[in-house]
Amino acid sequence: MSDTLSRETAEATVRSALRGFATAADLAALRSDVPLRTTLDLDSLDFLTFVERLTTATGLRIDEVDYPKLATIGMCVEFLATRA
Structure with a gap:
């Protein structure tokens, strides 16, 4: 992955990593x-x-x-975006 990770990409990555633990609809509705x-x-x-x-x-x-x-999810996005 590149040296920087946008918050949008970070959130998509987090939600993707959560697939299988909840339905796609539940993940889409999951607040950050x-x-x-x-x-x-x-x-x-x-x-x-x-x-x-x-x-x-x-x-x-x-x-x-x-x-x-x-x-x-919000904390994950913050963590990934500031660490990448």
């Missing part, structure tokens, strides 16, 4: 400020899969210490 883990009922392995998908899509290293920064 709701907690992902509780809203989508993600267990630890699901969340790890989500993080791995983000890493693969962006090429960014995401450490366990960064996980709290990925609590909502």
Whole structure:
């Protein structure tokens, strides 16, 4: 991926990484400020899969210490856009 990641691209990447955890309609309607883990009922392995998908899509290293920064779609977008 390029050295910069627009917020629009970051959001599309996050929503794409969440595919399979919710229907396409649910993901499209998912607000950017709701907690992902509780809203989508993600267990630890699901969340790890989500993080791995983000890493693969962006090429960014995401450490366990960064996980709290990925609590909502908005927070994920902020994290990805400022780290890329």
